[in-house]
Amino acid sequence: MNRQPVERLRNVALIAHGGAGKTQLAELLLHVAGVTDRMGRVDAGTSVLDFDPDEVERRVSIQSSLAPIPWQQHKINLIDTPGYFDFAGEVHAALRVAEGAVVVVDAAAGVEVGTELVWRHAEEAGRPRLVFINKMDREHADFQRTLQQLREAFGRAVTPVQVPIGAEASFTGVVDVLSERAYINQGGSSVASGIPAELADQVAEMRFHLIEEIAGSDDTLLERYLEGETLSEADLAAGLRKAVLAGTVIPVLCGSAGAGIGGRRLLDAIVRCLPSPADLPPAAGRDPQGGAAQRAPSPEQPFSAVVFKTLADPYVGKISIFKVCSGTVRPDSTVLNSSRGQPERLGPLFALRGKEQQPVTEAAAGDIVAVARLQHTQTGDTLCDPARPVTYPPIQFPEPVFAVAVQPRAKADEEKISTGLARLAEEDPTFRVERNAETRQTLIYGMGELHLEVLKSRLKRKFNVEVDTVPPRVPYRETIRRTVTAEYKHKKQTGGRGQYGHVFIRIEPLERGQGFAFDEEIFGGAVPRQYIPAVEKGVREAMAEGVLAGYPVTDVKVVLYDGSYHSVDSSEMAFKIAASQAFKKGFREADPILLEPIADVEVLVPEEFTGDIMGDLNKRRGRILGMEPRGTVQLIRAQAPLAEMFDYAIDLRSLTQGRGTFRMTLSHYEEVPEPVARQVIAAAQVSAG
Ligand SMILES: Nc1nc2c(ncn2[C@@H]2O[C@H](COP(=O)(O)OP(=O)(O)O)[C@@H](O)[C@H]2O)c(=O)[nH]1
Ligand SMILES: [Mg+2]
Numbered sequence: 001m002n003r004q005p006v007e008r009l010r011n012v013a014l015i016a017h018g019g020a021g022k023t024q025l026a027e028l029l030l031h032v033a034g035v036t037d038r039m040g041r042v043d044a045g046t047s048v049l050d051f052d053p054d055e056v057e058r059r060v061s062i063q064s065s066l067a068p069i070p071w072q073q074h075k076i077n078l079i080d081t082p083g084y085f086d087f088a089g090e091v092h093a094a095l096r097v098a099e100g101a102v103v104v105v106d107a108a109a110g111v112e113v114g115t116e117l118v119w120r121h122a123e124e125a126g127r128p129r130l131v132f133i134n135k136m137d138r139e140h141a142d143f144q145r146t147l148q149q150l151r152e153a154f155g156r157a158v159t160p161v162q163v164p165i166g167a168e169a170s171f172t173g174v175v176d177v178l179s180e181r182a183y184i185n186q187g188g189s190s191v192a193s194g195i196p197a198e199l200a201d202q203v204a205e206m207r208f209h210l211i212e213e214i215a216g217s218d219d220t221l222l223e224r225y226l227e228g229e230t231l232s233e234a235d236l237a238a239g240l241r242k243a244v245l246a247g248t249v250i251p252v253l254c255g256s257a258g259a260g261i262g263g264r265r266l267l268d269a270i271v272r273c274l275p276s277p278a279d280l281p282p283a284a285g286r287d288p289q290g291g292a293a294q295r296a297p298s299p300e301q302p303f304s305a306v307v308f309k310t311l312a313d314p315y316v317g318k319i320s321i322f323k324v325c326s327g328t329v330r331p332d333s334t335v336l337n338s339s340r341g342q343p344e345r346l347g348p349l350f351a352l353r354g355k356e357q358q359p360v361t362e363a364a365a366g367d368i369v370a371v372a373r374l375q376h377t378q379t380g381d382t383l384c385d386p387a388r389p390v391t392y393p394p395i396q397f398p399e400p401v402f403a404v405a406v407q408p409r410a411k412a413d414e415e416k417i418s419t420g421l422a423r424l425a426e427e428d429p430t431f432r433v434e435r436n437a438e439t440r441q442t443l444i445y446g447m448g449e450l451h452l453e454v455l456k457s458r459l460k461r462k463f464n465v466e467v468d469t470v471p472p473r474v475p476y477r478e479t480i481r482r483t484v485t486a487e488y489k490h491k492k493q494t495g496g497r498g499q500y501g502h503v504f505i506r507i508e509p510l511e512r513g514q515g516f517a518f519d520e521e522i523f524g525g526a527v528p529r530q531y532i533p534a535v536e537k538g539v540r541e542a543m544a545e546g547v548l549a550g551y552p553v554t555d556v557k558v559v560l561y562d563g564s565y566h567s568v569d570s571s572e573m574a575f576k577i578a579a580s581q582a583f584k585k586g587f588r589e590a591d592p593i594l595l596e597p598i599a600d601v602e603v604l605v606p607e608e609f610t611g612d613i614m615g616d617l618n619k620r621r622g623r624i625l626g627m628e629p630r631g632t633v634q635l636i637r638a639q640a641p642l643a644e645m646f647d648y649a650i651d652l653r654s655l656t657q658g659r660g661t662f663r664m665t666l667s668h669y670e671e672v673p674e675p676v677a678r679q680v681i682a683a684a685q686v687s688a689g
Contacts, residue, residue, distance in 0.1 A: 006276060011100070014079065017114025024134075032264050032267065035069055045059070061082035086448040086451035102274075103119060106135050111146070115153075129250050131150060132252075132266055133164075143163070160251075161251040162176055285391050295325050303329050304384040304385065306325060319370050322368070329349065329369075329383075336386040407468055408465060416463060421444065486504070490574050503579050509555065534575040548684075594671070600667040603652065610627065
């Protein structure tokens with residue numbers, strides 16, 4: 001494909017509830033545009049876009065996929081996104097770089113939870129939209145009902161520009177309302193014809209309504225319309241485009257990706273109604289001094305780009321996909337990664353269609369290209385002309401909040417696992433790896449169970465390591481409630497030189513969060529100076545594994561106040577042992593308790609779920625701190641023990657049918673209530689054998 005003037009580019013995100021048919025629709029568009037000889041089929045595993053083995057195996061999209069499509073002297077870069085909540089990060093990234101979106105809705109299922117979620121994302125990103133009511137061939141497909149649901153959920157801007165001809169098995173084509181032409185599918189090609197008589201009245205009425213909507217969005221058109229002038233097809237087309245860009249009209253089309261109906265009209269609508277990069281305001285970022293900087297989407301401007309996706313390939317290495325915001329970039333040039341302050345040498349540039357790579361000689365403002373093996377670059381980074389630096393804000397990704405611990409199936413794989421996980425985290429900003437020194441576990445955080453399942457299988461396929469997942473251990477701690485004194489004399493006489501260390505210590509509770517303090521009140525050299533550090537060391541070692549259940553001890557102060565020594569047999573080792581034993585002895589008597597981490601939790605849910613959510617948090621031993629409205633939803637603030645929150649992501653989703661989200665950060669430690677503590681201690685004793 002040759003370079004297109006920026007006005008002839010369309011970057012379009014396909015977004016929807018999972019299973020609405022986005023990928024199949026993209027396959028149809030590729031096929032009707034003549035890019036593919038045969039239409040790829042999701043069900044047959046022959047999709048060009050769902051190429052990842054995990055996608056083929058599960059028959060669902062897991063990551064965004066690109067499909068450049070030439071259509072009527074335009075270039076459309078379709079970004080097919082995954083619909084499942086677990087992969088919502090991909091939708092965020094796609095909407096950052098696409099200027100417009102096509103929302104796909106299943107004509108039988110109607111508006112679904114995922115429809116609402118992606119709609120909200122698109123609205124927040126300020127992206128003009130078209131709606132495609134898909135699967136008109138399916139049993140129970142109902143255009144009017146679905147349209148009604150759309151208008152109820154998203155307002156009156158949602159306006160049909162097509163009517164289906166027939167439905168279910170007898171669905172054969174569509175009528176374009178503005179042009180008053182019918183397109184009927186005959187043996188795979190679309191044949192233009194007159195409006196079927198039984199639809200004439202309906203189309204006339206819709207056309208009247210649509211023209212009013214279009215005219216109402218433009219003052220000069222409105223004036224001419226009110227003066228009784230008949231607006232030409234060109235006037236109306238221009239007016240419709242303006243209204244869509246302004247968001248006052250959201251056109252609804254229909255078809256069947258599976259039966260191959262409605263593809264050409266959708267491509268037409270994308271070209272005619274959705275914005276080009278030039279229709280958006282210039283990209284806004286910061287210059288190196290922190291001042292505001294702007295770049296218009298013109299090939300003549302200094303080069304700048306945003307990396308919105310990274311693929312980790314074990315053979316090729318890392319592939320970074322970016323959208324050129326301004327200027328032109330050529331292979332083998334040196335650019336600046338301004339987000340990290342690092343130069344990057346670009347190798348060959350290529351366009352991606354699914355997994356297929358086609359070399360390109362340049363990429364100009366507005367277009368999307370890929371490059372392999374960048375050294376420092378990660379998703380969200382800005383690349384730019386080193387002489388004219390600019391940095392764009394990073395892409396906002398949802399926080400991963402579902403955690404499991406992983407352990408290698410083969411012990412020798414420890415290292416391979418950490419490299420593999422690190423590479424996967426580079427590829428996926430909604431995946432995080434954390435080594436917890438306290439529990440000695442590697443935790444992986446993701447958006448949900450399916451997400452982490454997929455990552456496990458990628459780890460196996462790409463890095464050849466198998467892991468088992470286990471529940472995360474809770475990093476409990478131990479502390480005391482009262483001050484005690486303890487004495488220990490370590491004395492051994494065996495053959496040659498003996499061992500002698502003798503200490504008196506006082507152990508005092510500290511405030512929560514104070515950690516550890518050590519002091520001494522030795523008079524008259526009862527314990528010689530040089531042994532005092534050994535005493536502290538002995539205490540610290542004993543604290544590493546508490547007496548109650550083996551968890552680290554915290555929030556205590558230890559004071560060495562007396563002792564004795566032997567001029568020949570005393571040693572650092574002997575004092576360390578004495579101190580350690582004295583601590584263990586004293587700790588048992590100091591009313592020891594178990595502490596658990598408490599998390600700050602913020603839950604965002606629609607009003608109707610707040611009762612259930614609060615009830616559920618109470619069951620998790622949570623405390624509700626407050627609730628406040630946030631736009632159309634409620635924000636519930638609470639604190640809850642981490643131990644009860646590991647699977648919260650899953651339960652919240654089922655409690656709210658996917659409408660709720662939450663964030664969680666560690667806050668502080670608190671005493672574990674007695675009955676729970678007893679269980680934890682018993683479990684620790686079992687596992688210690
Ligand atoms: N009957 C019918 N099935 C469709 C149509 N479009 C997609 N499908 C099927 O719906 C399922 C989900 O399609 P897919 O494209 O993977 O949905 P996505 O999750 O939105 O990408 C697959 O089994 C498709 O074959 C359609 O127009 N009609
Ligand atoms: Mg898909």
